[in-house]
Amino acid sequence: MDLFEIKLNNETRLDVYRSVYTPVNSNMFIIIRGEEALIIDPNINEEVIDLLHKHNVNEVYILLSHEHYDHTSGVLWLQSLFDTKLICNRICAEIVAQQKYNNPMLVALVLADKDKQDGGNRYAEFKKSFKPYTLKADKIYDTPCVFQLMGMTFKGSQTPGHSPGSWCLVVDDAFVITGDTLIKDTPVVIRFIESREQDYRNIAIPYLKSLNPELMVLPGHFDPFILKDNNILHTYNV
DSSP: EEHHHHHEEEEEEEEEEEEEEEETTTTEEEETTTEEEEEESOOOOHHHHHHHTTOOEEEEEEOOOOOOGGTTTTTHHHTTTTTTTEEEEEEHHHHHHHHEEOOOHHHHHHHHHHHHHHHHOOOHHHHHHOOOOOOOEEEEOOOEEEEETTTEEEEEEEEEOOOOOOOEEEEEEEEEEEEEBBBBBBBOOOOOOOOOHHHHIIIIHHHHSSOTTTEEEEESSSEEEEEGGOGGGGGGOO
């Protein structure tokens, strides 16, 4: 598990832990303040349980950046262990509430490809262990929105393109949660059936370009970075 440090505008130091879901390198971020924890895009990792217990966490907020399996796969697991509240935007909430959309197709394809390369058995093991599921959000936001959580101010905006339920959230004007809407020097994936390149260009990109370039970005995959250091945004002339 990795540890990153973010300075909020009042100079408070915020520790952000990260766990990586290795099949597709997707990030789960954990922020702990007092006896509360915010977990962004959960996957299953027993180290997280140890971390929460170490800090005597008794209430967990789960925030989804969007509805894809590699960003939601740990929700039910956490709900079985802690008092939780699941937070997402309305579009995401409507999608994850339907079993047919909680589809691990991307993970399955990645595992199958790795098996072809080295003769492994990852795909068969994953298929055997996967159980279809639905999720019910406890707090649903219509965007744009502003809300308070754990002493921090969240400003959420819908940023479709990668998926209909994608949104970005600026937190205390210090960092932004982007999910798969923005990843360091990596073009957004818009090849899924539900993806819309036009929405990404016309809605997501203008939004991202409007943000403070000094914001720390917590992306859905790979390392956090400073917004101005991402070269991908410069390739879009919008």
